[in-house]
Amino acid sequence: MTPPRAGYEASYSRSAANWDPHIAHFTTFGERLVELADPRPGERVLDVGAGRGACLFPAAERVGPQGRVHGVDLAEGMVECLAADIAERGVRNATAGRMDAQTLTVPDASYDLVTSAFTLFILPDPAAAAAGFLRALRPGGRCAVSVPDGPLRPAGLHDIEALCHSYARRLNGGAAPVGMPDFELDPAALLAEAGFTGVEATEEVREFVFPSVDAWWEWTWTVNVRAFYERLPPPLLEELRREAFALLTPLVTDKGLPAVAGARYATAVRPAAPGLRRRM
């Protein structure tokens, strides 16, 4: 078993309280994943890497009082915030718990639908997670997953990503960066390889507007890049921040700082039987 990628659990725990500020990026993509997953009244849904409930809340609304949604996440801080959100919103058909996506401890065939938004790409062993999704579903149950097509692009540019990579190489003595998420992950291929059938892939790009460059910087502290920022010595982090601001400040319009982000989605079905493939 591959352990969770070092640093992510703690950094996601720290980002949980100020999750996704200014642009509701995760809410937008999570709601879209739920639309594609199409949960039906009365269904049992498992949301893996639930975060602050981008999928959990819209799924809970769709399954209604006879259904239920269980959101699991590795980061303790995230689970605590999500449980508080559920209580505060008075959502009675949703629960939150701590679990590693790569070693799901739910009974076999206990869910009708598994959703997982923007989580597989940060796992060291996404195939183990996909195998767990298959096992957790009843025969004929559905799975819907998404991954980002790359880091969010402020002003539509890849420059900030390149800037972070250059700092990662400096941190790593000039070698290629390690421990970065896998933005190349093909979720449709992953599900097919795990033994799912009826796999369908969709790609979409969305536009967002940050009120300012400061707002964009604050937002980046809530995504996976935070784990990288936290590894940089403070003077290097400050240098990176200044370079990023110098690049982006001239690109602010009267509306704010535009940004583009995309997602790859895949939906699939657990074959009726037999279907479970043995992992070597």
Ligand SMILES: C[S@@+](CC[C@H](N)C(=O)[O-])C[C@H]1O[C@@H](n2cnc3c(N)ncnc32)[C@H](O)[C@@H]1O
């Ligand atoms: C980019 S966030 C997405 C959260 C949520 N699905 C959404 O769309 O807003 C990734 C989430 O995966 C969680 N995570 C990271 N590694 C995990 C693991 N091994 N098992 C379960 N959750 C994990 C993080 O704590 C974080 O909440």
